[in-house]
Amino acid sequence: MIKLDQFLKFLGIASTGGQAKLMILDGKVKVNGIIETRRGKKLTAEDQVTIGNKTFKVGDNIV
Template identity: 80%
Template sequence: MIKLDQFLKLLGIASTGGQAKLMIIDGDVKVNGTVETRRGRKLTEDDQVTVGGQTFKVGDVTHSNN
């Protein structure tokens, strides 16, 4: 499991936790098609995160970075 703000940093979309927080609070991030404003939202492998018009499956990203 990984938190949403940590996931954005892992992707390289946000360089800092503060930047990730602002993106999430501003409504720029969707989880499974729904805008998510909780930066501590825990993601599972099956969740899909959409940001900047790109969608990432959590399991694909976290497994390729291990």
């Protein structure tokens, strides 16, 4: 498992934890098609994270 804010940093979408937090709190991040505002949301390999028009499957990006 990985937290949502850590996943955004891992992908390089957010350069800092603060930037990831703001993206999440501003409603710019969806998990499985639903806006997620909890930066500590725990993701599993099957979850899909969408930012803008890009979608990332957690399991395809975390080894």
